[in-house]
Amino acid sequence: MIQFEGVTKTYQSGKQEIHALNGIDLTVETGEIFGVIGFSGAGKSSLIRTVNLLERPSSGHVLIDGKDISTLSAREIRKTRKDIGMIFQHFNLLNSKTVFHNVAMPLILANTPKNKIKEQVKELLDFVGLSDQATKYPDQLSGGQKQRIGIARALATNPSVLLCDEATSALDPQTTQSILELLRRINREYNITILLITHEMGVIREICDKVAVLEAGKVIEQGTVFDVFTNPQQQTTQRFVRSVMNDELPESLLKQIQNPSRKNSIYRIQFTGTSVGQPLMSRISRKYQLDLNVLFGNITELQGAPYGNLIVEFTGPAEEIKKALADIREGNVNVEEVLNYAS
Amino acid sequence: MLVDNEQILEALWETLYMTGVAFLFSLIIGFILGLLLVVTRKGHLLENEPVSKVLNVIINIFRSVPFIILMVAIIPLTRIIVGTSIGTAAAIVPLVFYAGPYIARLIENSLLEVDEGVIEAAQAMGASPFQIVFRFLIPEALSSLVLALTIAIVGLIGASAMAGAIGGGGLGDLAITYGYQRFDTLVMVVTVAILVVLVQGVQSGGNLLSRRVRRR
Ligand SMILES: Nc1ncnc2c1ncn2[C@@H]1O[C@H](COP(=O)(O)OP(=O)(O)OP(=O)(O)O)[C@@H](O)[C@H]1O
Ligand SMILES: [Mg+2]
Numbered sequence: 001m002i003q004f005e006g007v008t009k010t011y012q013s014g015k016q017e018i019h020a021l022n023g024i025d026l027t028v029e030t031g032e033i034f035g036v037i038g039f040s041g042a043g044k045s046s047l048i049r050t051v052n053l054l055e056r057p058s059s060g061h062v063l064i065d066g067k068d069i070s071t072l073s074a075r076e077i078r079k080t081r082k083d084i085g086m087i088f089q090h091f092n093l094l095n096s097k098t099v100f101h102n103v104a105m106p107l108i109l110a111n112t113p114k115n116k117i118k119e120q121v122k123e124l125l126d127f128v129g130l131s132d133q134a135t136k137y138p139d140q141l142s143g144g145q146k147q148r149i150g151i152a153r154a155l156a157t158n159p160s161v162l163l164c165d166e167a168t169s170a171l172d173p174q175t176t177q178s179i180l181e182l183l184r185r186i187n188r189e190y191n192i193t194i195l196l197i198t199h200e201m202g203v204i205r206e207i208c209d210k211v212a213v214l215e216a217g218k219v220i221e222q223g224t225v226f227d228v229f230t231n232p233q234q235q236t237t238q239r240f241v242r243s244v245m246n247d248e249l250p251e252s253l254l255k256q257i258q259n260p261s262r263k264n265s266i267y268r269i270q271f272t273g274t275s276v277g278q279p280l281m282s283r284i285s286r287k288y289q290l291d292l293n294v295l296f297g298n299i300t301e302l303q304g305a306p307y308g309n310l311i312v313e314f315t316g317p318a319e320e321i322k323k324a325l326a327d328i329r330e331g332n333v334n335v336e337e338v339l340n341y342a343s
Numbered sequence: 344m345l346v347d348n349e350q351i352l353e354a355l356w357e358t359l360y361m362t363g364v365a366f367l368f369s370l371i372i373g374f375i376l377g378l379l380l381v382v383t384r385k386g387h388l389l390e391n392e393p394v395s396k397v398l399n400v401i402i403n404i405f406r407s408v409p410f411i412i413l414m415v416a417i418i419p420l421t422r423i424i425v426g427t428s429i430g431t432a433a434a435i436v437p438l439v440f441y442a443g444p445y446i447a448r449l450i451e452n453s454l455l456e457v458d459e460g461v462i463e464a465a466q467a468m469g470a471s472p473f474q475i476v477f478r479f480l481i482p483e484a485l486s487s488l489v490l491a492l493t494i495a496i497v498g499l500i501g502a503s504a505m506a507g508a509i510g511g512g513g514l515g516d517l518a519i520t521y522g523y524q525r526f527d528t529l530v531m532v533v534t535v536a537i538l539v540v541l542v543q544g545v546q547s548g549g550n551l552l553s554r555r556v557r558r559r
Contacts, residue, residue, distance in 0.1 A: 052467055081469035092460035096482050096558060106468045109478065137558055157468065 002028040002051060002161065002195060007060035009046045009217075020046040022217035023060070028210075030160075033187050033194040035204040035225075037240055038214035044197035047214065048163050051195065052084045053077055064161070082106070085154030085192075089166035091146040093138040099125070099149055100134040106156040124152040128182065144175035151182060155190075162186065164196035168203060180206045201240040205229065205302060213237045225303055230270055230334070245300055249311065253295050257311075257338055265321065266295065269310040270334040272302070280328065281312070288324040291315035311338060344529045345521045355537060357431050357512040361503045365438035366496055372439065373446025373495075376402065378476065380451040388462075388472045405444040410502045413437050414509055434503065434511030442499050449491035457483045486557040493549025497542050504538070514538055 009021040020043040028034040038044050049055035050062050053069055061068045069080055093102050103124055107117045125131040128148040138146055147167060154162060164183065168176040184207050187194050198204065204211050204225060212222035213236060221228060221237045229245065232238045249257075257266055271280070285292045296311040314321050328335050376398060382388040383395040408416065414437040418428045421436040457480055465479040481488070504515020514534045522531025 054463060054466060078469040078471060081467060084467070086464070086467040088460060088464065090458075090460055092458065092464035094461060094479065094483055096485065096556075098558075105478070109468065109470050109474055153464075153468070163467075 001030050001063075001065055002026075002193070003061075003063040003066075004047075004050075005061045005063065007047070007050055007057045007062060009043070009050065009055060010058045020217050021050075021057070024217075024219055026212055026219060026222065028193060028195050030193050031187070031191050032209040033184070033196070033207050035208035035211045036195070036197045036214055037199065037201060037204055037211060038197075039199060039236075042214040043217040044199075044214055045165055046217075048165050048195060048197050051161070051163055052081050052086060082110070082157045083159050084161045084163060085157065085159040086163040086165065087147065087150040087154050087167045089169050091138070091143075091150045091170075093146060093149055093153075095138050097137070098134065099130065099136050099138070099141070102138065102149055103152045103156060105153060110157070120156065121152075124155055127155070128152045142175070143171050144179060147171065147175075147179050148182065151179075151186070155186065155192075159192065161193045161195065164194065166198055167196065169198065169200070176200075176203070177206070183207060201244040204240075205244055205300075209303075213240065226272075226307075229302055230307065245309075249296055253311065256295070264313050264315050266311060266313050266338045267325070267335050268338050269308075269312055269328065271308045271310075272305050272332065280331070280333065281310075284324050284328060287327070288320040289316060290320055290324055344533075345525060345527045346517065346530055351514075351517065351533065351537070354512060354514045354517040354534070357516075358500065358503055358514045358538075358541075361431055361434055361438060361506060361511060361513055362496065362499045365435045365442060365503070366499055368435070368439045369442035369446050369495070369499070370492065372443035373450055376444065376447035377450025377454065380447060381454045381480075382472070382476070388475060402444040402447055405440060406448065410437070410441050411505055411508065413441055414505065418509075429510040431506070431511050431513070434506035434509055434513075437509075438499060438502055438506070441502055442495055445498065446492065446495045449495055450488065453484045453487040453491050454480055456487055482559070485559075486553045489549055489553040489556055493546060493553070496545050496549070500538065500542060500545070 004024045004026040007021055007024040008019070011018040011020055024047060026034075026036075036044055036047060046055055050057050051064070051069075056070060061070065063069070064080065064084075069077065072080060094105070097105075100121055103121045104117050107120060112120070121134070122131065125134055128151055130145060130148050130152070133141065133145065138149065141149070150167075162183075167183070168179050171179060180203065183194060183196075186192050187207075194207075196203070196208070208225050210223065211225050211228050212219045213228070213234065214220070215234075215236050221232070221234045228237060229241050232241045256262070269280075281292055281294065284290065291314070293313040293315065294310055295313055297309065299306050299308045301307065314324070325335055379394065380398055380402070383391040383398070385392070385395075405413070414434075417437055417440060421433050422428045424436050425432045427433050461479055461483055462475060465475045470478065503511070503513050504518070506513055507516025507519055514537055518531050518534040521527045522534060
């Protein structure tokens with residue numbers, strides 16, 4: 001478990017003070033994939049780097065499994081770092097060394113016997129799917145392959161935490177997908193806690209369990225990925241969510257909703273799972289003798305499950321509509337009236 | 344020609360000897376200073392502003408004195424170190440004072456070229472400062488270090504030609520005494536030709552070695 005308690009970071013740049021982090025409180029539970037998203041300069045790198053003390057907090061504490069790491073001696077810090085793997089946006093591999101040597105590096109530093117290194121590196125390269133590239137040099141590999149090497153290297157010391165600093169930001173969408181899948185496998189198979197930072201909401205949607213939104217060195221919103229995606233509170237969060245959810249209503253529909261002389265009620269219905277949406281609509285319609293007019297709908301994938309978003313116009317007796325809404329809420333379905341869909 | 348082959352060979356040997364020995368000592372000094380210059384920098388492994396400032400000032404002082412003046416200026420020191428201020432051995436002392444700080448700067452430059460991300464990755468995997476220097480920094484910079492040191496050797500060959508001024512001997516001395524002062528153009532041409540070949544050889548060797556160590 002990683003806990004941030006009132007963490008601040010102030011950089012001195014000439015005479016100017018830059019407040020990169022302004023009191024961060026966050027808890028990353030063991031075994032989860034926690035994502036931190038924010039625009040450039042929000043303080044994401046500063047935040048993730050306080051976990052392995054590449055950056056020392058100016059105030060506040062970072063606790064790893066309850067232990068405040070800033071109180072450790074240099075030697076203890078090095079020991080702790082061996083339990084925290086890290087991968088980087090630009091991979092940071094040694095260009096003068098082979099793939100094998102790069103992955104072996106953490107083991108060499110720990111004075112592991114040669115035959116044991118050989119065995120372990122082979123295993124790691126197998127795991128990331130690059131066992132045939134051991135004798136190559138990093139500049140002979142693609143970006144995705146380099147990141148796999150970075151991942152293999154980070155796993156060499158059997159860490160319990162993996163830090164990912166924009167690990168997929170230098171990769172194309174397809175390669176990003178495959179790296180994210182690999183990260184998920186690491187999380188599931190080895191139960192390694194992953195803290196990742198990114199500016200791409202797609203990454204968060206793809207693999208994170210929880211997300212925190214960082215803005216100007218503050219956490220402005222956090223929660224499970226589902227909650228944050230389906231019900232973003234802050235404007236910045238809404239912008240991020242919209243960047244991948246594509247749930248913006250068409251102009252004509254907005255006009256219709258905002259028309260002051262509109263008589264019928266319009267509701268937004270949010271549901272998860274494929275089997276929920278369509279059958280629900282027809283069942284409700286039949287049961288309460290209502291006219292349901294789906295004005296807009298889309299389905300996106302969220303944490304591996306489909307997530308649907310319908311804008312529906314209800315026509316019928318008010319009493320029946322009320323009953324119908326109560327019925328809908330029975331299931332794991334969220335309904336709210338859309339009075340003024342502000343976008 | 345006023346000199347025979349034997350004299351030329353001896354001069355060549357003196358040049359090689361002066362350059363070689365001076366290079367070895369300057370390399371040791373330059374390596375230590377260069378490394379210190381890098382790691383004591385702001386934000387680096389062993390950040391230390393006072394040490395960094397003092398080193399920079401000292402190195403800049405030595406770097407700003409022309410070799411011919413340096414040679415004369417440190418004569419008392421030379422006498423303490425080698426017992427005499429004249430001869431080939433005596434010429435090595437100022438050469439080291441000249442090339443040491445120069446090599447320090449060259450090494451500093453090469454090490455600074457190494458991607459900061461690599462150092463960061465090293466720190467993140469729990470490497471000690473010693474391990475970072477010898478397992479990451481130097482291997483990554485090695486190819487560039489070899490080229491830099493090649494430049495230093497060429498510089499030393501050039502500087503050693505002035506060692507004649509304090510009786511150091513060598514090809515430069517030969518060229519000045521016979522070629523210039525006694526107008527023996529042939530001696531001049533021969534010594535210059537040997538120096539040219541020498542420098543070419545060193546440079547090609549350096550280039551080759553640099554390519555070899557780029558990947559290991
Ligand atoms: N070493 C430093 N010295 C001075 N200022 C710094 C330093 N590192 C970061 N900053 C500043 O702190 C702020 C936060 O930087 P940080 O790198 O944490 O942001 P980020 O969210 O990772 O941004 P990006 O997405 O661009 O990487 C920025 O204003 C940045 O300029
Ligand atoms: Mg960053």
